[in-house]
Amino acid sequence: MSVNREAALREISDILLPDGRTLEKADLVRAFSVEGDTIRFVLEVADAAAARALAPVEAEARRRLEGMPGVARVQIVMTAPAGKPKGEPVRSSGAAPSLQIGRHPTGQAGPQAIPGVRNIIAIGSGKGGVGKSTVTSNLAVALARAGRRVGLLDADIYGPSQPRMMGVSGRPASPDGQHIEPLHAHGVTVMSIGLMLKEGEAVVWRGPMLMGAMQQMLQQVNWGELDVLLIDLPPGTGDVQLSLCQKAAVTGAIIVSTPQDVALLDARRAIDMFNKLKTPVLGLVENMSTYVCPNCGHEAHLFGHGGVAAEAARLGLPFLGALPLELEVRLAGDSGLPVALSEGATAQAYAQLAGRLIGDSVA
Ligand SMILES: Nc1ncnc2c1ncn2[C@@H]1O[C@H](COP(=O)(O)OP(=O)(O)OP(=O)(O)O)[C@@H](O)[C@H]1O
Numbered sequence: 001m002s003v004n005r006e007a008a009l010r011e012i013s014d015i016l017l018p019d020g021r022t023l024e025k026a027d028l029v030r031a032f033s034v035e036g037d038t039i040r041f042v043l044e045v046a047d048a049a050a051a052r053a054l055a056p057v058e059a060e061a062r063r064r065l066e067g068m069p070g071v072a073r074v075q076i077v078m079t080a081p082a083g084k085p086k087g088e089p090v091r092s093s094g095a096a097p098s099l100q101i102g103r104h105p106t107g108q109a110g111p112q113a114i115p116g117v118r119n120i121i122a123i124g125s126g127k128g129g130v131g132k133s134t135v136t137s138n139l140a141v142a143l144a145r146a147g148r149r150v151g152l153l154d155a156d157i158y159g160p161s162q163p164r165m166m167g168v169s170g171r172p173a174s175p176d177g178q179h180i181e182p183l184h185a186h187g188v189t190v191m192s193i194g195l196m197l198k199e200g201e202a203v204v205w206r207g208p209m210l211m212g213a214m215q216q217m218l219q220q221v222n223w224g225e226l227d228v229l230l231i232d233l234p235p236g237t238g239d240v241q242l243s244l245c246q247k248a249a250v251t252g253a254i255i256v257s258t259p260q261d262v263a264l265l266d267a268r269r270a271i272d273m274f275n276k277l278k279t280p281v282l283g284l285v286e287n288m289s290t291y292v293c294p295n296c297g298h299e300a301h302l303f304g305h306g307g308v309a310a311e312a313a314r315l316g317l318p319f320l321g322a323l324p325l326e327l328e329v330r331l332a333g334d335s336g337l338p339v340a341l342s343e344g345a346t347a348q349a350y351a352q353l354a355g356r357l358i359g360d361s362v363a
Contacts, residue, residue, distance in 0.1 A: 003070045005034045011068060012061045018053050023061070028054075030185065031167025031336025037072035039065050040335045042167055042185070044078075051078045077186075077337055101196040101213050111249045114218055117151065119228040119251040119362050121282065122244060124274070126266025128159075128235035131287035132256045134333050135323065136232040137165040138340035142347070142354035143228060143363055144187035145340070150363075151182070151189040151229040153217055155244065157210065158234050160194025167336020171195055180221045186341060191221050211243040218248050228363040236266075237273040245277035251362050252282035254320065259286055259307035267308075271315065282362060283318035284308050285353070288325040321353045 009032055013024035023029065030042040043058060045051045058076050065074045114120065123139075125132040133156060140152045154162035163169055168183040168190050175181070182191040193213060223229060228251075234240050244250060253274045257267040267284070274281050286308035291300045302325060312319035323329075326346055332339040340350040357363035 003034045003037065003039065003068060005032065008032070008034060008039055008065060008068060008071075011064050015057055015060050015064070017057055023057065033335040035331055035335060037070055038075065039071055039073070040075040040077075040337055042077050042337065044185075054078065075337070077341060101193065101216055106212070106215065111245070111247060112219070113249045114223060114229065116225045117223055117229050118226065120231065120248055121228060121357070121362060122231045122233055122241070122250050122253040122274075122279065123256060124233045124241065124253055124270050125235050125256045125263075126237070126268065126270040127257070127263045130235075130256055130258045130263050131323075132156075132235065133161045133165060133232050134329060134338075135254075135256045135285055135287055136230050137162060137333065138329075138338045138346075138350045139353060139357075140166075140188045140230050141186050141338045141340040142350035143230075143357070146351065146354050146358060148227040148354075148358065148363055149189075149225060150187070151223050151226045152191070153221075153229060153231045154190075154192035154194060155214065155217065155240055156232050156234045157193050157197075157213070157240060160192045161333075162190060162192045162232055163195055164336060165333045165338060166190050168192075168195075178220065180216075182221050182223065185336070186338065189223060189226065191217060191223075193217055210239045211247070214240060214243040215247050218244075228357075237269055241270075241273060242277070245274070245279045250279050252280040254282050254285060256285045256287050257308050257311075258288045259301070259304035261304070261307065263303070264307055264311050267311070268315075271317070281317055282357070282360070283320035284312040285320045286322040289322035291325040294327070320356060321349060323349050323353075 013022060015023045017023065017026050028044050030044050032041040043054060045054055058078065062074050062076060065071055123132055123136045136152065140150050143150045152162060152166065154160045166185045166188065168185050172183055172191065172195055173181045180191065182189045184190065231244060255267050255270055257263045271281055288303050289305065291302050309319045324346055329339050329346060340347050
């Protein structure tokens with residue numbers, strides 16, 4: 001029997017919090033998803049103390065949901081949003097901000113640092129659909145789990161997927177009409193250009209408008225103090241990449257590719273572009289590297305294997321790691337709970353990648 005999402009949400013809506021509000025009224029539930037017989041969601045809390053106080057609420061929600069017909073598994077994650085004051089959580093105001101995104105760029109002498117942000121890493125790919133956004137969201141979570149202060153800017157204007165992958169929604173607030181308050185999820189400060197635009201708006205923009213919008217995302221978002229800001233770029237070698245490298249002091253770029261020849265060909269173009277823009281390429285990541293059948297354990301290489309490591313060696317660039325092709329990765333991404341939050345082998349691979357960047361002092 002399939003589980004109805006609305007019914008499941010209703011089931012937990014009247015659970016009482018220690019402060020007397022209901023769970024629904026307190027608006028703490030994020031990324032509620034029903035996938036087959038599994039229910040997943042995030043309980044967003046202000047800090048570790050609030051998480052402890054809400055443990056009975058989590059237990060009650062689990063008890064009620066597990067009691068529903070057709071539910072076999074309930075996964076609840078409590079996350080304390082990064083860098084926000086105790087008390088009222090920072091979240092979407094729901095109201096359209098008075099700040100307009102998309103404008104002609106203002107004059108700027110060369111690439112600028114973002115105040116409070118120590119490193120900026122651009123994540124790019126030559127080809128679309130190779131898992132650049134998946135890698136970015138998981139890397140952000142892995143870095144946060146390693147204790148870094150992490151920001152994630154989704155600059156993929158043609159297909160912003162970070163709101164879904166990180167489980168955030170709504171229009172970020174701009175209380176003063178000058179600055180934008182980012183959102184917070186899984187210990188990461190998140191902003192997506194997609195959250196600020198009307199559907200289809202950016203698709204018709206030309207270079208100058210894109211450049212102005214990028215400038216706003218970099219300089220007018222209240223990023224706070226960050227060890228690293230990851231920027232999820234659109235695929236290819238277009239105006240957004242150009243704007244970013246011209247406007248921001250980018251520490252370096254990471255290129256994501258599958259081992260497939262055609263993806264590698266495009267990855268080479270992306271590397272070439274970063275070289276021309278004088279942005280150091282920190283290394284290459286191979287995504288969808290190996291597929292291990294969950295039933296029989298057979299290992300298959302659907303897109304080839306080792307191609308990215310070989311390409312990195314050929315170009316004299318660091319090979320930063322291989323990430324497996326796994327159903328869990330997609331399901332986790334679709335539900336707003338990146339797989340790097342879990343304890344499995346893929347989460348380990350992301351922890352290693354994060355550790356490497358921290359070791360190299362770029363994150
Ligand atoms: N390692 C993986 N295992 C399984 N599924 C994956 C993996 N990496 C990515 N995916 C899935 O592949 C799809 C495309 O991934 P993603 O959106 O991250 O790619 P992208 O390169 O950012 O794409 P775009 O060019 O559209 O921005 C998504 O459904 C994602 O969940």
